[in-house]
Amino acid sequence: MKSDFNAYNYLLQHDIKPSVQRLAIINYLYEHRTHPTADEIYAGLIDQIPTLSKTTVYNTLNLFHQQAAILALTIDDKNVRFDIDTSDHAHFKCLNCAKVFDVPAVLDSVTSVALEHGFVVTEKHLYLKGYCSSCNESPNK
Amino acid sequence: MKSDFNAYNYLLQHDIKPSVQRLAIINYLYEHRTHPTADEIYAGLIDQIPTLSKTTVYNTLNLFHQQAAILALTIDDKNVRFDIDTSDHAHFKCLNCAKVFDVPAVLDSVTSVALEHGFVVTEKHLYLKGYCSSCNESPNK
């Protein structure tokens, strides 16, 4: 079954000139909602594009983020993680299994407080940490 | 004028055995609400404690964080920043001047959604990014 995601148009909509590498990376993010790192994306695409360079992956992700086509998550203090879903939602990171989950959330109220301080808000990140339901039932520590 | 902050008791309250280095670091955080990095804390204390090691600063901050005596902020993708204020509040990072500001916020509503998913939440971080009032008036880019 084919994906109904039009990667080509998605890039154009964000003023990004499509290329083989860029299409592959945005498609990877569309298909993998695990908030992958640059390294994971590289590893996932190297078979499909044997000439792919890790620098290209980093450059491309930075470009996508600049153009607001993706989110760059700093929930992990080691790696930046990426998310194609730019709609309002929060993230939960399990301190045991290290997985990052999506959590529904509305962040409007907080933004309004920032506006009162004269801040112009371009990004909102809500990160929760703790233990997911699996790890909570059988903790491994 | 002397600070009314009792660093010694503060550490004891968090089950941390006081030492010269630990007291200096927690006092530094009490007095500097700029969300400093480990390196900034080290630079701020090296004159006062010439034998201080950067490893000790990292070890100590990790210990404080583990004991929930401070927050470890990953709002910056380069460095971890630290905050002695563990009460409910958000952070705003200016993408121009890189300063991190405190913003009042209540995060209860989001936590409750996470609980419904069976998550145990131990940390909440709300990070806003954009341009502060100074940089917004005279952008430097």
Next chain:
DNA sequence: TATCAAATTTCTAATCATTACAATTTTATA
């Protein structure tokens, strides 16, 4: 279609925050 400049990709090496690890020093206690 050939040419040329700009954009993109790639490779290699550098950077730099953080941690690992072993040695030294300090602390607490018998």
Next chain:
DNA sequence: TATAAAATTGTAATGATTAGAAATTTGATA
């Protein structure tokens, strides 16, 4: 004081990310 445990320190290693230069591809134009 002797001794073990805890804390601190110094050095080297790790590893994600970026810098910078070279190679390749793309797109426009003649």
